[in-house]
Amino acid sequence: MNREKRQSLRRQLIIRMLAMMLPLFILLWAIAYFSSQYFINAAFDRSLMRRTFALADRVEVLHGRVQVDLPVAARELLVFDQEDLLFHSITGPDGRVIEGERDMPRLPARKLLKPGQLIVYDGVKDGAKVRVAAFALSLKGTSASGAALVQVGETLTRRSVLAGRATLAIVIPMLLMTLTAAVAIAFGVGRGLEPVSRLRDRLSARQAFDLSPVPLEGTPAELRPFLDEINSLLQRLSEAVEAQSRFVADAAHQLRTPIAGIRTQAEAALASARHEDAQHALARIARSTQTMGDLVQKLLVLARVDAAENTLRLIRLDGAEVMRAVAREWAPQALAKGVEIGFETKGGEAWLRGDAQLLREMLANLIDNALRYGGARITLTVCGSEQGVTWLVADNGPGIPEQQRTAVFAPFYRLSAGVGGAGLGLTIVQRIAHLHGAAVSLEAGEGGTGLLASVKFPPA
Numbered sequence: 001m002n003r004e005k006r007q008s009l010r011r012q013l014i015i016r017m018l019a020m021m022l023p024l025f026i027l028l029w030a031i032a033y034f035s036s037q038y039f040i041n042a043a044f045d046r047s048l049m050r051r052t053f054a055l056a057d058r059v060e061v062l063h064g065r066v067q068v069d070l071p072v073a074a075r076e077l078l079v080f081d082q083e084d085l086l087f088h089s090i091t092g093p094d095g096r097v098i099e100g101e102r103d104m105p106r107l108p109a110r111k112l113l114k115p116g117q118l119i120v121y122d123g124v125k126d127g128a129k130v131r132v133a134a135f136a137l138s139l140k141g142t143s144a145s146g147a148a149l150v151q152v153g154e155t156l157t158r159r160s161v162l163a164g165r166a167t168l169a170i171v172i173p174m175l176l177m178t179l180t181a182a183v184a185i186a187f188g189v190g191r192g193l194e195p196v197s198r199l200r201d202r203l204s205a206r207q208a209f210d211l212s213p214v215p216l217e218g219t220p221a222e223l224r225p226f227l228d229e230i231n232s233l234l235q236r237l238s239e240a241v242e243a244q245s246r247f248v249a250d251a252a253h254q255l256r257t258p259i260a261g262i263r264t265q266a267e268a269a270l271a272s273a274r275h276e277d278a279q280h281a282l283a284r285i286a287r288s289t290q291t292m293g294d295l296v297q298k299l300l301v302l303a304r305v306d307a308a309e310n311t312l313r314l315i316r317l318d319g320a321e322v323m324r325a326v327a328r329e330w331a332p333q334a335l336a337k338g339v340e341i342g343f344e345t346k347g348g349e350a351w352l353r354g355d356a357q358l359l360r361e362m363l364a365n366l367i368d369n370a371l372r373y374g375g376a377r378i379t380l381t382v383c384g385s386e387q388g389v390t391w392l393v394a395d396n397g398p399g400i401p402e403q404q405r406t407a408v409f410a411p412f413y414r415l416s417a418g419v420g421g422a423g424l425g426l427t428i429v430q431r432i433a434h435l436h437g438a439a440v441s442l443e444a445g446e447g448g449t450g451l452l453a454s455v456k457f458p459p460a
């Protein structure tokens with residue numbers, strides 16, 4: 001049995017209910033059995049007595065002798081029964097058996113029958129339990145004296161069959177009720193736990209950076225304390241994350257100035273250095289400090305993006321306008337590298353909800369990549385539609401192999417080791433897209449060459 005099964009609420013409830021029902025069930029069974037036996041005995045004893053009186057009616061005294069006048073039909077009636085064995089006997093006042101069985105179960109000791117008295121008692125005959133009625137027929141007023149003992153007995157087959165059936169008639173409905181209750185619990189627990197699975201779906205659909213509190217409405221009261229704890233944990237976590245990114249931002253900020261200083265010094269030294277080896281070394285220092293400066297700059301942006309999460313206010317913007325402005329900004333750099341930047345719009349108006357500064361940062365990173373790793377042409381496209389705006393940034397360079405198109409979004413993941421960069425560009429792109437509820441994807445460009453990066457915004 002695995003752990004999950006053992007801890008299932010449904011299972012536990014059912015097991016507990018059945019465990020509680022079991023002793024109750026046994027008790028009920030006993031009560032049902034003994035009470036039905038009592039009532040059945042009462043009814044059967046009465047018919048036994050009636051037969052005893054009927055037999056006593058046939059006793060007569062002639063000239064002081066006790067005798068029995070039993071026609072064949074009456075005798076048969078006394079003996080015949082489908083299930084039980086019937087027997088009788090009549091004993092005279094002298095103790096001699098006049099009619100029927102000689103070997104009758106004895107009267108209970110200490111029970112002396114007074115004339116006219118009738119008792120019913122339990123006994124054993126031929127190894128079987130039997131019930132016997134005994135009647136002391138007074139012979140007063142006849143030519144004999146004393147009393148004749150009239151006894152009629154029967155085995156208990158019918159009584160016990162009936163008692164068994166009566167018990168079942170009580171116990172089976174009870175059993176059905178218990179089973180119904182178990183089934184009801186099984187379903188009820190599933191129904192009752194529906195809010196929990198809804199909650200799970202909502203939590204599992206969350207993005208990794210989403211530390212906003214879990215909404216409480218629609219959740220059952222029993223879950224509130226649990227959700228309150230989760231929310232307070234999320235609150236603490238987001239404070240910690242915020243502190244962390246503030247720290248990274250501060251550190252990056254602090255590093256910027258000294259790095260810029262080193263770079264300036266290295267360049268100045270390079271200009272005046274005479275020795276060739278020194279020139280080489282200084283040139284390398286200048287390059288390294290530039291890379292370092294880029295890295296610090298990206299770290300700063302990333303930390304700011306993370307921090308923006310809580311203060312972000314999205315406003316309605318023209319997606320085409322934002323993209324056109326960024327394209328214009330980058331045109332001189334592209335021109336210097338001999339790269340042509342094209343801009344086109346498709347579909348209708350391109351309204352989206354966003355933060356202009358973050359959106360420019362996102363586009364800048366995509367265009368920077370296309371310039372760095374792409375070919376001689378970059379195409380920026382804005383597609384406006386009912387389902388939301390899509391931005392496309394396409395280049396005709398080598399592209400990214402399909403297996404790596406997800407991995408490149410991870411921080412510091414780089415394919416091209418040489419060409420500067422810090423491996424944070426696509427990470428920044430993805431975080432900004434997330435803040436806008438947008439989806440970023442990378443595909444092969446048109447005709448299978450180059451890279452096509454697309455950012456799909458939700459409808460404004």
Ligand SMILES: Nc1ncnc2c1ncn2[C@@H]1O[C@H](COP(=O)(O)OP(=O)(O)O)[C@@H](O)[C@H]1O
Pocket residue numbers: 365369370373374395397398399400408409413414415416420421422423424425426427451
């Ligand atoms: N347009 C592109 N064409 C080819 N490779 C690219 C392109 N854009 C990104 N890449 C690859 O993805 C990696 C990660 O990109 P990015 O996160 O921007 O980091 P960085 O540019 O600092 O290396 C890059 O190192 C590069 O190998």
Ligand SMILES: [Mg+2]
Pocket residue numbers: 365368369421423424425426
């Ligand atoms: Mg980059």
